[in-house]
Amino acid sequence: MTPASPRIAVLGAGTMGVMTAWRLVERGFAVTAIDDREPGHSHGAAGGESRIFRVAYKEGRHYVPLLRRARTLWQDLERASGERLLLPTGALTVGAPDHPDVTETLASARTHDLDVEVLDEDAAARRFPPHRLLDGEVIVVDRAGGTLLPSAALRAAAGRARAHGAELRIGERVLDLKPRTDGIGVVTASGTTTFDAVVSALGPWSRRFWDLLAPAIEVRRVVLAWLAARDPGGFRPAAFPPGVRRSGPGGDFSFFSSLDDRTVKMNLHIARTVLEELDDPLVHDVEAAYAEQVAATARRYLPGLETTGIRLRAFFDGYTPDGHGLFGPHPDDPRIVLMAGFSGHGFKLSPLFGDIAADLATTGETAYDIAGLDPARFRKGAVA
Ligand SMILES: Cc1cc2nc3c(=O)[nH]c(=O)nc-3n(C[C@H](O)[C@H](O)[C@H](O)COP(=O)(O)OP(=O)(O)OC[C@H]3O[C@@H](n4cnc5c(N)ncnc54)[C@H](O)[C@@H]3O)c2cc1C
Numbered sequence: 001m002t003p004a005s006p007r008i009a010v011l012g013a014g015t016m017g018v019m020t021a022w023r024l025v026e027r028g029f030a031v032t033a034i035d036d037r038e039p040g041h042s043h044g045a046a047g048g049e050s051r052i053f054r055v056a057y058k059e060g061r062h063y064v065p066l067l068r069r070a071r072t073l074w075q076d077l078e079r080a081s082g083e084r085l086l087l088p089t090g091a092l093t094v095g096a097p098d099h100p101d102v103t104e105t106l107a108s109a110r111t112h113d114l115d116v117e118v119l120d121e122d123a124a125a126r127r128f129p130p131h132r133l134l135d136g137e138v139i140v141v142d143r144a145g146g147t148l149l150p151s152a153a154l155r156a157a158a159g160r161a162r163a164h165g166a167e168l169r170i171g172e173r174v175l176d177l178k179p180r181t182d183g184i185g186v187v188t189a190s191g192t193t194t195f196d197a198v199v200s201a202l203g204p205w206s207r208r209f210w211d212l213l214a215p216a217i218e219v220r221r222v223v224l225a226w227l228a229a230r231d232p233g234g235f236r237p238a239a240f241p242p243g244v245r246r247s248g249p250g251g252d253f254s255f256f257s258s259l260d261d262r263t264v265k266m267n268l269h270i271a272r273t274v275l276e277e278l279d280d281p282l283v284h285d286v287e288a289a290y291a292e293q294v295a296a297t298a299r300r301y302l303p304g305l306e307t308t309g310i311r312l313r314a315f316f317d318g319y320t321p322d323g324h325g326l327f328g329p330h331p332d333d334p335r336i337v338l339m340a341g342f343s344g345h346g347f348k349l350s351p352l353f354g355d356i357a358a359d360l361a362t363t364g365e366t367a368y369d370i371a372g373l374d375p376a377r378f379r380k381g382a383v384a
Helices: 015-026 061-081 100-112 121-127 150-163 203-208 289-301 347-363
Strands: 007-011 030-035 051-053 091-095 116-119 138-142 146-148 167-170 176-180 183-188 191-195 197-200 218-228 243-246 252-256 263-268 311-319 326-330 333-340
Touching: 007 015, 007 183, 007 191, 015 030, 015 150, 015 347, 030 150, 051 061, 051 347, 061 100, 061 150, 061 347, 091 100, 100 116, 100 138, 100 243, 116 121, 121 138, 150 167, 150 347, 176 333, 183 197, 197 347, 203 311, 203 333, 218 289, 263 289, 289 311, 326 347, 333 347
Parallel strands: 007 030, 007 197, 030 167, 091 243, 197 333
Antiparallel strands: 051 146, 091 138, 116 138, 176 183, 183 191, 218 263, 218 311, 243 252, 252 263, 326 333
């Protein structure tokens, strides 16, 4: 049982960490967030310029109530910080109407009465000419979708947290954790500080600290590619919203509007390199052959992009076997809230997940249904 005014530590001030700190201080709690890097840095899971926000959700219609609430919180953060963080571009899903991701996107829209539109090949060619569709493919337009700006968003949340009195210990690395009966000791190079509750939001690094999470998280490299547009005007957010393409081998990727009026970003959804050592500088090196795969995909599906001079950069996230995050109280110590393994789709949900983490750290429960994210579900002997 946490005391009335618990001392709460948030480990990691990355995506989930700063959002948790922001939501906790908004409720008047004393928070210390610790990270060895500045919020908004590009070395963790939040790097790479932009993120897609979708509400009609291929990952499962049960996410829709969470996504709607997340959208409201993004708008709250925009208002509170005065920053543009969620561009109202809409979001697209491109593929055959019977592709499972297209059917689930449409089923989630039907179930929750979402504002979506389905364009057949001809209508798609008129409205979104940069996309070359295969026979019979459709484009589903999710009008409540958008483009998130991750670095600005994390800086904004950190700014709100600081303004409300959060202590952000930046430049300090968490070295060890010592749960005791009188509190949880958090060890850094400057000593041990004891807290009543701890939210662990260490992203892909969580494996190092939690035996429970280590076997459930695979750290995968995600390579982003920027290609020059021949006619950049045709790739601006209104003309070319971000989205997901499902056209089979060589045609599974996500695409992002041009934000610099020059280049367009692509992310191939292909087998990803599994990383063992996150601090290895080689993590950011991408094989030159990768550019050829990107070029082949662009030539076939987005022919308005230049396929020479492609810029590549690698990032990473923690992936679980079922593709859903690990989020909830530690089963053996409810003073600890675990959040990790968001499997390439956690960013859009982060303000809400921060809010839920604030519920869990201060009351031990939440009204939101996150049972499917139970961090102990991959433990040996866990009932699925
Ligand atoms: C390239 C890419 C594209 C993506 N696209 C999308 C998308 O379009 N839409 C979407 O919704 N999601 C997307 N995602 C997923 C989403 O960005 C992640 O799921 C989310 O950012 C994970 O947040 P996190 O808090 O778990 O990790 P991070 O944001 O990485 O936070 C972890 C933090 O812990 C800190 N840390 C680590 N070790 C220590 C330590 N010992 N001491 C102190 N601090 C420490 C790190 O510095 C870091 O700041 C994408 C992910 C990637 C990689």
